[in-house]
Amino acid sequence: MSNGIHIQTQGLSKNFGPVVALKDLNLVVRKGSVFGYLGPNGAGKTTTVRILSGLLKPTAGNATVCGYNVHTERNAIKSVTGLLPESPGLYSKLSAVEFLEFIGALNNLSGESLHRRIDSLLGILGLEGRQNDLLESYSSGMKQKVLVASTVLHEPALVFLDEPTSRLDPAASVLVKEIILAMAKETDTTFFICTHMTDFAEDVCEVIGILNQGILTTLGAPNEIIEQMGGRDLEDAYLKIVGGEIDRETLLSWRQ
């Protein structure tokens, strides 16, 4: 259905009135790969994810996701993809199990197999003792874990993760990283990850794209990007690409 390619975009653009959120994006993401999408706040990462997951219509250009067209086959795209949004939109008065049942039902899953999957995921994520507590009592990290579970619950072929580890402690971040790597390797699931965490991206992603002001400025493997920019690591290379290096004198100038 997708010839080994899960995402292919041609001149994909999105404007919100006069604001250009995404400009002329040309990108290919292979099946079973882990793609990292980096960029400063407001660069257009979330907009890209929303277009590719069938939530927003592009202003111009075209894209296929798992072989489905973003203009005409949005429901088909939704059925084969999973999306972890940037901030948690959980139902505070439901328990983790009830919320995951709800997400399962929205994806036409039900019955014993769904419950086994929910129990298993909550166990892996270390939430088994709290699974019947209402989500209002969860910490932000625990909520993020529930969202991660809800994203992979229906075994999507392609998973979009928008800042998956931003609220997680180091141990939970490692856990999520391992889940991503295991699913990519063992089940050929493709991951499209938006993140600010360059060390996370460097560890997990095979290919990285850096977006700045709606334009994809850099694309390649992490070590290639580091080498190309002459940086010490990906963070250094990233700062060289998007700017943001400030000298100490400037940083202390406010005290005068």
Next chain:
Amino acid sequence: MGRVWWAIAKAEFLVRTSKLHRSRKILYPLVIGLALAFGIFLIPTILGYFFSRAGAVFEIMLATSFPGLLRTIMMVLWMFILIVPISNSLENVKIGQWEILFSNNVKTRDLLFGTFVGRIPVYGIIVIALGPIAVSPFVYAYNVSIIGQLLMYLVIFLFAIVTIWLSTVFSTAIHAKIGSSPRGDDIGKALSWALAPLVAIPAMGSMYWMNSIVSLLNLNVSMILPSTWSADILTWIAMYTGSLRPSSILNLELYWFAVSPIVDMVLLGIFSILVLVLGFKSADRLFAYGASPGSQKVARAGPEGFFIRGVRKVFGRSFGTIVVTSFKDFTRKLQNIAKVSYGLFLGILVPLLIGFGPFATIVDDPVFVPVMTSLMIGMMLGIFSGFIFGGVGLLDSRDQLWILKSTPRGVPKFIVARVLSYMIVGIPYALIPAIFSGILLSFPLADILIVCGFVYSIVLGGIFVGVGITSINPSYEDTSSGAFVINQISTIVVMIICLIVSIIPGVLIAIRQGLFGYAMIISSIPTPIIGLVILMIGMIRLNVMEVA
């Protein structure tokens, strides 16, 4: 305390007048000017016009009965000034700001006093506008001198200041008690709804059962209320600075007053000093905001009962789960339960008003009473159901909408399930007042069933309209947003139009043919149909809507 309290007062004032935003410097004095014009010129002119038209007998009645009436007016005003700020502040429990203040070495007394001072210019507007209601009738009936009027306004001002202080202390204590958590926020919102009937009961009472309440208050029961002490002080000032004859003063004293003005003044003085001193003394304790176990309690989802399992079976596995989830999400929120209870309270008031209020004299009419009861309950519950089930309850956040949109046909599935779960909640909401009215007003069983059917159909219409309008223009949980206000106004307007369209043919049938059942069946059809159309439009719009 230094000037720290002033900075807090300024911030509080800016927050409370945030709607005026950049035009605050022009609009705030304008609002004050309008309130002054309303209180000093408009109210006395209007009241004076009606009093002069009513004639000499009314003037004598007013002169003799107003001291008692004033106790009720002052009680309502007192409750209003006390409860509205508490209710408003409970809508948004944000004690996280306290952390910022305390980390900047702010003392608890500064915080309490600053918050209080910041509220005075806002809630003072209510006092400026409504105070003359208490003074004007005396000015007219007793011919009170200018000095007397100034003294009366001074008493009202001091009483209002003490009340605003009291409400600040109460709301602070409640905030600290329920804490800053999703559960605390829910409890706060529920409490803000529960406070409303406390104002509504005396207000309704003063409108419909004035005589009985006043006579009740004339017993010693009312003497425990500070509002009565201040009302009596106002009466004393009016009597002795007006142009009443000594014999009239003596009659009034004998009829109304069990204690001397000195006792009233001493009681009010002690009350005011106690409230001020205790408020300051308790500041440290009130602001010890280690949230209470109540708000931090970890609530667990219990096993599903017979009813929930039944709903699941009826609607099938997948869709049944969405309906059940929606039902649980709605009914577990205390604020929703408080809103539904408030609607029930209003619905139950209707037959009480019809049975014992101004309609009581024509209570025997076999068609008028059931028709009027059904229409009033239907209107009350129908419009209110638009608020309860639409408004902020539909979607908590934009992110929830993204989750729904990221699943195939997620939005239509969700909206249909949401509406079905609301229809289940709507059954007791509609039927309890309908059955209560039938039993209270002794309707035949068939009529009770017809009333139930009519009221439920209007409630369904309210649900459809509320959900439809909120889907067209989602306001999420933000009650201060423009979208929320527009939705509320639209819901009222649409529901009123629906109800007029529904009711006119029914009323015509009831008047011309005297057929209650037929009239109600005809009246029950248009509202849900119009509501369904709006719901469909809303669902389609929400499904295709692009949210940045």
